[in-house]
Amino acid sequence: MRVLLIEDDDMVGEAMQLALQGVQFAVDWIRDGRRALEAAFASYDLVLLDLGLPGCDGITVMQTMQRQAPLVPVLIVSARDGLDDRIRGLDLGADDYILKPFDMPELLARMRCVQRRYRKQQPHSIGTDAITLNLDTLYLRVGATEASLSPREAALMQALLERPGAIRSREFLEAAVYHSDDVSSNALEFLIHSIRRKFGQGAIRNVRGMGWAVAK
Secondary structure (H helix, E strand, O other), X not given: OEEEEEOOOHXXXXXXXXXXXXXXXXXXXXXXXXXXXXXXXXXXOEEEEOOOOOOOOHHHHHHHHHHXXXXXXXXXXXXXXXXXXXXXXXXXXXXXXXXXXOOHHHHHHHHHHHHHHHHHHOOOEEEOOOEEEEOOOOEEEEOOEEEEOOHHXXXXXXXXXXXXXXXXXXXXXXXXXXXXXXXXXXXXXHHHHHHHHHHOHHHOEEEOOOEEEOOO
C-alpha cells in the first residue's frame, strides 16, 4: 500500500512511518500543510491526515483533495476531539477519524477497514473506449492491441488515464510512479518508450515543454 502521511509532529510522524514501513507499506511523509497542497494525491492508496498543520490546516488540505483526487481514501489522525471537528472532517469526505493518542494496531486495523471498503467501490478498469487499463490484471488495451504492463508502467498509465486529455507534467508523473525525489533523469522517458513500443507512438502523446497526455 502506498501511503501519504501528513503530520507535523516529528515524534508522532517518525513513529507512524516506522510502524507502517514495518508492515511493508511505502510511506511518504509531509510535515507542512502548504507542501501537502502540492502532493500528487492520486498516486496514493490512502492518506493519513493531521488537522493541526503549519502553513495551512488539514481542513484546507482535505478540501483540495476532494477536488483533485476524490477517490483516494482519507483517514484523519488528529488530537482535535471535539464533536464538531469530527463531524466536519467526515462531512468533508474523510473515510474515518481517529483521535490522538492512539494505539498503532488500531490505526492499522482502521486503515485495512478503509481499504476494504474502497476496494469494493473501486472500478476494476480505468480509461476510455479507445484505451483502457485493467487495474487488477495490469493489462492495457489500446484499440485492438492488448498487453500486460509492469507495475511502474501501470502506475504511469493510471496517472494519465485518471484525466484523459489532461497534460501531466514530468513532476506529477514522477511522483505518481516513483514516490521519491531520487529519480534518474531519463527514467520516465524509458517507461514511455517501453509502452509505445508495445502499443505505438499514439498511446502517449507528448506536448513539448509541458508534459504528456492520453487521448480522450
